[in-house]
Amino acid sequence: MDSITQAALGATIAGAIAGKQCNGKVLLMGALLGTLPDLDVILDYGDAVSNTIKHRGFTHSLLLLPFLSLMLAWGFHRLRPSTFWTFKRVLLVTFSVLITHPLLDAMTTYGTQLLWPFHGYFELRNIFIIDPLYTVPLLIAPLIVLLARTTIARQRAAYWCQGALVLSTLYLVWGYAAQQYITQRVEQNLRAQALPHQQVLVMPTPFNTVLWRVIVMDKDQYWEGLASLFDQEANIDFLPIPRGEWPLKNQPKTLSGLKAFSHDFLSYREEDNQLIVSDLRLGMANNLSFEFIFAERDKEGNWQVLPRPKRYPSQRDLGSLDRLWLRLKGDDSISPLLN
Known part of the structure; x- marks a missing residue:
């Protein structure tokens, strides 16, 4: 806390x-x-x-x-x-x-x-x-x-x-009771929608215990969903998002540590010739709190792993709080990306 x-x-x-x-x-x-x-x-x-x-x-x-x-x-x-x-x-x-x-x-x-x-x-x-x-x-x-x-x-x-x-x-x-209630609802939705259920997280969204964020991991993508205690329908809309992969043969020790810390709830993407690894658990789908630059491309276009990973300056969209409030109240037209 x-x-x-x-x-x-x-x-x-x-x-x-x-x-x-x-x-x-x-x-x-x-x-x-x-x-x-x-x-x-x-x-x-x-x-x-x-x-x-x-x-x-x-x-x-x-x-x-x-x-x-x-x-x-x-x-x-x-x-x-x-x-x-x-x-x-x-x-x-x-x-x-x-x-x-x-x-x-x-x-x-x-x-x-x-x-x-x-x-x-x-x-x-x-x-x-x-x-x-x-x-x-x-x-x-x-x-x-x-x-x-x-x-x-x-x-x-x-x-x-x-x-x-x-x-x-x-x-x-x-x-905890609200989390267990939402978890049961998530499990029912995963079975009904034939989605994977081996690696699933149910966690509260910022500042409340009414609206819950759901992450379902797959091999090359993950699924993002939101579920509120005020939802009129039991159905949860899951949005598929590319997960990416580590593009190099060898993994630095810091990446192994991050995998253990996040229980491998990680995504990988290239942006501005930088390889960014994101912890999917902390924050919201397009406003993640912990993202790190692990490698950069050199002039020849080859990846060079940084000896010391750097914090990626993730942007915060405070306007998403308004959409978060609407989704909390049961407005299921709001995307899990809050856009």
Whole structure:
């Protein structure tokens, strides 16, 4: 999830545990802890692809974060001993905030290495990486705590933090239930339309859990579709899109890493003498978030693989949000390409 959401989640968890002892400092520490795992973005792994696929790595590992929680809690307790903030309570806050960060990340489409150093990317794809309906309650609850002026008011305000956590968790459950409903509908459509079903993704479109994007992979093409909970008809219109292929005999290590990260939901195309590899999962069909230049043609027209793949400057069409909203409401005349 985005940094604002993670900070809000961390602050809300800290406020819920602190109860009447909650104050601005507690919320600030919770927010800082909530964003701590994302500090790995400052690391440079050498190229654009490696920086992408190695994000959410060791700092998001469920195998390492418990030890980090112990060290941070022990250090804080030694520096600031307190009758209320015992080691166990500090550890509870630290562990709860740190461990929920990667668990929430794993519910998005961007893969999280929950078991680092063991290989594997985990993603449940039941919530978009930014979703206001999830985030807003987590922002409101700490604000209510900050506005409280007495101990009793702060104690009551802490209940808002607890309530916000329950509400946000229920929203995640809702997202998963909606995803499963759409998945069943997708499976029925694939059988009815005789489309392949070995490699299928169902994931939310930006900022909501009502309209879902569907990708169905084939050998030389893939199929793109949109399905809304407000659709009047069960039929899903799938648009075939050329997938392309890697034109060279040898594959660089970075491409193998990108394949593992994306579970091979990749497409290939040539544009302006550049070989562009796109991760089909993140973004929308004609507004993909992660595209990389892997090779360029030389003067003789031969491909030259770049030693360090570069990020392709994908364009963003903000006007597509209007069409996205129409499709969300059930307007099936809107193409999966949102044009």
